[in-house]
Amino acid sequence: MTLCRAVFWIFALLYFLALALFLVGTFGLFGQEKDPLSGVFLIPLGLPWNHLLDFLPDIILAWAVAAAPIVNLILLRVICAMLTRSGRAS
Template structure:
């Protein structure tokens, strides 16, 4: 479980880095409206639940994978 948590955390950090690079055009990259697309599968099902109850927005997409990471950490520590 430790490895699954660490791999998920690494993918989350990579997806956040790609979001920052694509959103702000860092390192000479063009701005990309789909920069956060890699956060969507990492945050499922919380993205869908939040959208249905009216919490749609950028913060939901950014923080939804953190919920899954917290669940994985809880399972690992249990």
């Protein structure tokens, strides 16, 4: 496994853990109290894209910020594919 793939999978794991914490805190699952700050771990994972989402209404904003790290995951995957291709060509 290359370093790029390892970074991709670590980022994906962190994203899914942060998303799980967001869902548990937002809906009060497993007997937890509802917590408005449960999505705080999604914010740094979604940078810089969640700064571009300020124009959205509040109802959609929380879910858009929760989905913003997907853009970074896609970009990491594309960069890994490009590095793999360039490594094979040389």
